[in-house]
Amino acid sequence: MSKPKPLRKAVLPVAGLGTRFLPATKAMPKEMLPVVDRPLIQYAIDEAREAGIEEFCLITGRGKDSLIDYFDIAYELEDTLRERNKLDCLKALEPSSIEAGSLIAVRQQEPLGLGHAIWCARSFIGDDPFAILLPDDIVQAAPGKGCLKQLADAYNETGGSVVAVTEVPREQTNRYGILDTGKDDGRLVEVKGLVEKPKPEDAPSNLSIIGRYVLTPEVMPYLSKLEKGAGGEVQLTDAMAKTIGQVPFHGLRYEGTRYDCGNKLGFLEAQVAFALERPDLADGVKEFLKKYTDKI
Numbered sequence: 635m636s637k638p639k640p641l642r643k644a645v646l647p648v649a650g651l652g653t654r655f656l657p658a659t660k661a662m663p664k665e666m667l668p669v670v671d672r673p674l675i676q677y678a679i680d681e682a683r684e685a686g687i688e689e690f691c692l693i694t695g696r697g698k699d700s701l702i703d704y705f706d707i708a709y710e711l712e713d714t715l716r717e718r719n720k721l722d723c724l725k726a727l728e729p730s731s732i733e734a735g736s737l738i739a740v741r742q743q744e745p746l747g748l749g750h751a752i753w754c755a756r757s758f759i760g761d762d763p764f765a766i767l768l769p770d771d772i773v774q775a776a777p778g779k780g781c782l783k784q785l786a787d788a789y790n791e792t793g794g795s796v797v798a799v800t801e802v803p804r805e806q807t808n809r810y811g812i813l814d815t816g817k818d819d820g821r822l823v824e825v826k827g828l829v830e831k832p833k834p835e836d837a838p839s840n841l842s843i844i845g846r847y848v849l850t851p852e853v854m855p856y857l858s859k860l861e862k863g864a865g866g867e868v869q870l871t872d873a874m875a876k877t878i879g880q881v882p883f884h885g886l887r888y889e890g891t892r893y894d895c896g897n898k899l900g901f902l903e904a905q906v907a908f909a910l911e912r913p914d915l916a917d918g919v920k921e922f923l924k925k926y927t928d929k930i
Contacts, residue, residue, distance in 0.1 A: 638793040641786050641848060643758065644687040644765040646678055647751040649695035649742040654897055663698050665769045667895070669904045670912065674895055675701055676729060678769040685782040687765060690732065691758040692739040693751045702739050705732045746860075747867025753857040761851050763789065766870075768845025772904055773798075774911070775890030781846050784888050788822060789848045794882025795874065798846035799823070800892060807837035811871040813885050814838035825883040830864040830871040841885060843871070844892055852877045 652664030659667075665675040672680075679690065692701060708727070715723045742754050752759075752766065765782055773781035781798055788796040802810060808831050815838070816824030829838060847870075856873035863869035877883065893907065894900035909919045 636793075638790060639763055641686060641763050641765060641789055642688045643691070643762055644682045644689070644767055644782075645691045645693060645752060645755045645759070646675070646682075646767050646769060647693040647742075647748060648675065648698060648701055648769060649693050649745065649751060651695075651745075655901075661697075663701050664896075665701060666704065667901070669772060669895065669901070670908050670915070671726075672729075673704065674769040674772065675704065677772050678767040679705075679732070680729060681773070681780040681782050682765060682767055684778065684780045685765065685786040687782070688736060689758075690737045691755045692737070693742050693754050694739050695742055695745070702737075704730055705737055707731070747862075747865070747869055749857050749863075749868035749870040749873055750860065752870055753854070753860065753868070756854055756858070759851060759854060763848060763850050766845075766847040766849065770894065770896035771845035772893045772895055772908075773844075773846070773888065773890045774893065774904075774907055775888070779889060781888045781890055781892075782848075784890075785846055785848045785886055788884060788886045792822070792882045792884055794884065795850050795853070795877065796822075796848045796884050796886050797825075797843045797874075798888045799841045799885035800844055800887070801840050802842040804834050804837060804840045807832050807834050807840060807842070810842035811869075812837050812839060813841040813843070815841060815885070821887055823885045823887070825878060825885055827878065828871045828875040830869045843885070846888070847874075849874065850877070850881045852880050 648663065648665045652659035655664050655667065666673045694701060712724060738758060740754050742751050767782065775781055785796050785798055799813060810831065812829050812832055813825050814827030816826045853873050856876045860868050863872045893904035895904055909915045
């Protein structure tokens with residue numbers, strides 16, 4: 635097998651309205667909601683960088699300009715921090731800096747589904763492999779072994795598309811894209827087919843795709859047809875399924891813990907989990923948690 639094309643691009647769909655977090659998201663993108671002291675979008679960018687990603691495309695919508703501003707240089711703030719010798723605060727800003735020309739934003743004018751959002755990035759993707767990160771999903775993994783890094787390694791190993799997968803209760807298959815599986819070595823599983831949000835009785839397995847993908851450009855011609863699937867939306871899952879047989883396609887049982895920050899309970903759990911990882915916060919968090927666990 636020839637060496638696959640380097641994975642350098644990532645698409646981040648961030649056009650959603652964040653209705654589950656109203657009224658907080660009335661005037662700010664949900665991707666700017668912080669887990670401890672970093673917004674969701676920063677976790678996604680950091681994970682992508684760790685995987686070797688160099689170019690980023692945000693698929694935005696109206697009212698999402700603050701996401702672009704977040705990665706811009708804040709001259710007044712930085713000058714003030716320097717004047718006050720707040721070097722620790724300046725250092726905290728470093729991850730929010732992106733090299734000039736490596737971040738672009740594309741508007742998705744209508745909410746027509748994830749597949750449509752990715753199609754909006756077609757000029758950015760071109761003929762290259764690309765990653766997709768849904769910032770709603772945060773995966774807590776070992777340092778240097780983020781979820782996307784694991785997918786990138788699997789892509790280099792297989793030369794084809796790879797999606798992060800996890801087992802879900804069978805009664806919840808109607809919420810996710812579900813794999814029809816082939817060969818399975820416990821880590822990588824061959825994907826024979828994909829079904830978007832099947833009823834539990836129709837689901838081919840209980841292996842669900844989470845918000846991390848590495849795809850080859852063969853998916854783009856199918857997305858360009860803008861065919862509507864489940865929910866009347868252009869489904870990425872349907873387009874991916876049509877590439878099976880053209881390119882190798884696998885699911886990866888990633889190492890790490892995923893928090894679904896698209897819902898309030900997952901978001902709250904992520905706050906606790908990531909705070910407990912911080913040496914400056916862990917002891918204090920453990921102490922105040924005791925007050926609440928006593929009430930359960």
